[in-house]
Amino acid sequence: MITLTPKEQPEVPIEIDTITPDSLAGKSLDEIKNMPILHGNGQVPLAEFFEVEGDAGATAAETKILIDGDVSQTKRIGQGMTAGEITVKGSVNNYVGAEMEGGLITVEGNAKGWAGQNMRGGELEILGNAGDYVGSAYRGDWRGMSGGKITVHGDVKNEIAEYMNGGKMVIKGDVAIMPGIHMNNGVLIIEGNVIARTGGEMAGGTIVVKGIIDEFLAGFEYLGVEKDIEVEGEVIPGAFYKFRGDYAIKGAKGTVYAAVAGNAHIAP
Amino acid sequence: MEHIIKNGFVYCPQNGVDGEKMDICIKDGKIVEQVSSDANVIDADGKIVMPGGVDPHTHIAGAKVNVGRMYRPEDSKRDVEAGQSGGRAGSGFSVPSTFMTGQRYAQMGYTTAMEAAMPPLLARHTHEEFHDTPIIDHAAYPLFGNNWFVMQYLKDGDIDGCAAYTSWLLKATKGYTIKIVNPGGTEAWAWGGNVHGIHDPTPYFDIESFDIIRGLAEVNEMLGLPHAIHLHCNDLGHPGNFETTLASFDVPKGIKANPQTGSRDAVLYATHVQFHSYGGTSWRDVVSEAPTVADYINKNDHIVFDVGQVTLDETTTMTADGPMEFDLHSLNGLKWANCDVELETGSGLVPFIYAARAPVPALQWAVGIELFLLTKDAGKVCLTTDSPNAGPFTRYPRVISWLMSNKARKDLIDGELHKWAQRKSSVATLDREYSFLEIAQITRSTPAKVLGLSDTKGHLGVGADADVAIYNFNPETQDQSVDYRALESAMQHAAYVLKDGQIVVKDGTVTNPTLRGRSYWVDTSVDETIYNEVLANVEKTFKQYYSVNFANYPVQDEYLPHSAPVKGVMQ
Numbered sequence: 143m144i145t146l147t148p149k150e151q152p153e154v155p156i157e158i159d160t161i162t163p164d165s166l167a168g169k170s171l172d173e174i175k176n177m178p179i180l181h182g183n184g185q186v187p188l189a190e191f192f193e194v195e196g197d198a199g200a201t202a203a204e205t206k207i208l209i210d211g212d213v214s215q216t217k218r219i220g221q222g223m224t225a226g227e228i229t230v231k232g233s234v235n236n237y238v239g240a241e242m243e244g245g246l247i248t249v250e251g252n253a254k255g256w257a258g259q260n261m262r263g264g265e266l267e268i269l270g271n272a273g274d275y276v277g278s279a280y281r282g283d284w285r286g287m288s289g290g291k292i293t294v295h296g297d298v299k300n301e302i303a304e305y306m307n308g309g310k311m312v313i314k315g316d317v318a319i320m321p322g323i324h325m326n327n328g329v330l331i332i333e334g335n336v337i338a339r340t341g342g343e344m345a346g347g348t349i350v351v352k353g354i355i356d357e358f359l360a361g362f363e364y365l366g367v368e369k370d371i372e373v374e375g376e377v378i379p380g381a382f383y384k385f386r387g388d389y390a391i392k393g394a395k396g397t398v399y400a401a402v403a404g405n406a407h408i409a410p
Numbered sequence: 411m412e413h414i415i416k417n418g419f420v421y422c423p424q425n426g427v428d429g430e431k432m433d434i435c436i437k438d439g440k441i442v443e444q445v446s447s448d449a450n451v452i453d454a455d456g457k458i459v460m461p462g463g464v465d466p467h468t469h470i471a472g473a474k475v476n477v478g479r480m481y482r483p484e485d486s487k488r489d490v491e492a493g494q495s496g497g498r499a500g501s502g503f504s505v506p507s508t509f510m511t512g513q514r515y516a517q518m519g520y521t522t523a524m525e526a527a528m529p530p531l532l533a534r535h536t537h538e539e540f541h542d543t544p545i546i547d548h549a550a551y552p553l554f555g556n557n558w559f560v561m562q563y564l565k566d567g568d569i570d571g572c573a574a575y576t577s578w579l580l581k582a583t584k585g586y587t588i589k590i591v592n593p594g595g596t597e598a599w600a601w602g603g604n605v606h607g608i609h610d611p612t613p614y615f616d617i618e619s620f621d622i623i624r625g626l627a628e629v630n631e632m633l634g635l636p637h638a639i640h641l642h643c644n645d646l647g648h649p650g651n652f653e654t655t656l657a658s659f660d661v662p663k664g665i666k667a668n669p670q671t672g673s674r675d676a677v678l679y680a681t682h683v684q685f686h687s688y689g690g691t692s693w694r695d696v697v698s699e700a701p702t703v704a705d706y707i708n709k710n711d712h713i714v715f716d717v718g719q720v721t722l723d724e725t726t727t728m729t730a731d732g733p734m735e736f737d738l739h740s741l742n743g744l745k746w747a748n749c750d751v752e753l754e755t756g757s758g759l760v761p762f763i764y765a766a767r768a769p770v771p772a773l774q775w776a777v778g779i780e781l782f783l784l785t786k787d788a789g790k791v792c793l794t795t796d797s798p799n800a801g802p803f804t805r806y807p808r809v810i811s812w813l814m815s816n817k818a819r820k821d822l823i824d825g826e827l828h829k830w831a832q833r834k835s836s837v838a839t840l841d842r843e844y845s846f847l848e849i850a851q852i853t854r855s856t857p858a859k860v861l862g863l864s865d866t867k868g869h870l871g872v873g874a875d876a877d878v879a880i881y882n883f884n885p886e887t888q889d890q891s892v893d894y895r896a897l898e899s900a901m902q903h904a905a906y907v908l909k910d911g912q913i914v915v916k917d918g919t920v921t922n923p924t925l926r927g928r929s930y931w932v933d934t935s936v937d938e939t940i941y942n943e944v945l946a947n948v949e950k951t952f953k954q955y956y957s958v959n960f961a962n963y964p965v966q967d968e969y970l971p972h973s974a975p976v977k978g979v980m981q
Contacts, residue, residue, distance in 0.1 A: 279484075280487060282482055282483040282484040
């Protein structure tokens with residue numbers, strides 16, 4: 143295991159997409175200390191901002207990185223990793239697990255925006271809260287998260303699972319507006335409440351909301367109540383209103399399940 | 411500064427030099443007969459030497475190009491480049507930033523590139539971007555085909571008035587030629603419609619595409635402009651459009667070419683003809699009509715065209731053909747930007763993925779290749795991808811490898827290309843391979859001549875601008891037909907490129923990114939009485955309809971620090 147103990151976090155954020163189990167595998171401690179990371183528009187060695195200890199594995203799968211502390215000014219942790227493990231003992235900045243293809247990232251604190259952006263595989267678990275655009279597409283792109291699993295134990299903000307094309311996302315807390323906007327495929331499970339616009343312009347995929355949706359969109363067709371629904375092989379107990387839409391999009395076939403409990407105001 | 415380029419295999423179609431080993435001498439930015447013994451020696455032994463490339467139709471500067479950059483951050487992310495040797499960093503695969511545009515053209519050995527669509531009202535923006543596009547000489551084509559003044563003068567049969575207005579607009583916008591896009595159609599789009607064929611009148615003005623093309627072709631020769639009218643025909647991209655295309659080609663036939671500079675003899679330049687050569691009635695029964703279109707071109711001498719070759723990439727389409735972009739957005743469902751330019755034109759943008767495995771892009775690829783291979787005279791065809799519409803200009807080396815290597819085409823056709831390419835076109839039966847001389851024609855001498863720039867561009871004769879490309883490919887020891895990838899790689903990153911006698915690229919890397927090219931524009935004079943009458947009318951119309959003042963409209967000289975006016979004189 144490689145342990146990175148953060149020194150003081152700078153005011154200008156650092157980006158460490160160069161530091162993954164893939165890039166560390168097979169390297170010596172000295173080599174790792176000197177690996178370049180971005181600080182502003184310049185490059186600095188990893189050791190500038192982190193105490194580095196331990197050994198990397200021979201392969202990515204055998205390499206584990208522990209970031210032992212708060213790195214709330216550090217971006218792109220685990221970006222593009224294909225195997226191995228990263229554990230962060232504190233909070234992280236934007237783009238944790240962006241474009242990740244495999245392996246496991248655990249953040250014990252909070253994450254800012256774009257966690258798991260364009261994720262293709264692997265698992266990202268955030269024990270605290272996350273910001274906007276969890277598991278969304280890169281700005282402008284219409285091809286979002288396509289595989290893997292994201293779990294957020296706390297609350298998240300706006301436009302999560304935007305343009306989601308596959309994979310699974312579970313939010314245990316509350317969501318602000320527009321979860322699953324432009325969603326095409328995959329599963330989004332929200333255990334808390336949503337303010338508004340669930341599944342706006344979704345064309346496919348499934349959204350399950352176990353909490354309360356304050357305001358629901360008009361572009362959905364009400365299909366009735368279903369009990370103990372099955373979503374991608376998993377049975378979710380309880381009674382749910384089932385909707386299809388968003389008919390703002392031609393030929394849309396998205397599904398939204400909203401718990402009967404507390405959501406009588408959105409049923410027709 | 412003097413240079414001597416020694417022992418290269420020189421290809422210069424205009425001077426009939428076909429791969430002969432010879433030296434090229436350069437002094438003070440020009441090609442000269444001989445240089446002193448102090449001249450810097452550039453060893454081109456075993457390498458190909460050609461004039462600098464000339465791109466007659468590309469989209470590299472101006473409002474819609476910039477919309478492409480802004481609304482496709484995912485395209486920028488795909489291709490990021492650090493600054494080189496004091497040059498600026500850049501990004502963008504299909505719509506590169508200004509700095510990267512100039513640098514990448516130069517790396518391929520191109521030294522001139524023409525922005526093919528400039529809304530007159532937005533001319534300043536276009537020239538500002540040129541200012542930040544290093545190395546290449548450039549010009550912009552103002553859009554005339556849906557302009558209210560043009561349509562009104564032509565409807566009234568006032569050809570002199572139309573010519574005077576054209577002369578003024580070219581000067582006011584610092585424009586280079588008469589560009590016509592979907593004549594009447596973009597105006598109809600402002601009314602929510604389009605026109606189909608050349609005899610479908612546009613709303614309100616009630617004038618046909620036929621009258622616009624014919625009238626502007628007459629004006630072009632009255633003004634003695636260097637380039638022919640530059641026509642993007644009606645019905646772009648619609649199955650069955652080849653009939654409209656051939657009818658449009660016939661419209662200016664019989665008008666006599668009258669360029670005041672250069673030696674052009676065509677009176678029509680038809681652009682991205684690949685998009686205009688489809689048969690059938692729908693995307694189900696669409697077939698290639700490239701053989702029919704090429705046959706027309708082979709039999710007629712009043713026309714020069716460019717292909718608009720599909721490169722099978724994910725790219726960004728952008729055109730002043732507003733209604734066509736809406737059709738495209740309806741077809742692929744991807745994000746659409748639309749823009750109206752008051753009284754003058756409009757435009758639209760949609761990303762497009764030309765997937766080799768998909769039927770329509772495969773057929774479009776085949777149609778373009780057929781046009782190249784079936785046009786007998788390389789003096790009539792120019793290499794373009796209508797960048798970035800059918801693919802980015804950075805793919806020119808790949809297009810060249812397809813043209814020079816039957817094997818390159820066969821590997822693609824037998825490999826991943828959808829079977830529609832074989833089933834609906836004749837591409838798999840064609841085995842012609844372009845020679846290096848013909849490649850030099852379609853990328854150098856043919857565009858330079860039809861642009862009216864052949865005195866100084868597109869050749870290596872004495873007196874020409876010292877724009878030279880040297881490629882690391884030996885035609886004596888290497889066979890491009892077999893090793894087409896080596897050819898593509900050599901053409902992508904030239905061994906040396908000289909611009910106006912200065913080395914701007916060495917070993918594929920830009921060495922002089924702060925050099926700026928010249929801005930060509932056309933300065934014509936017409937009868938003063940008519941000119942003043944027309945200006946009075948234009949000023950009145952400005953007060954009534956334009957959102958800008960007449961006095962604030964023309965582009966000031968300050969916008970062209972490297973101004974290169976080309977003269978035309980009204981007969």
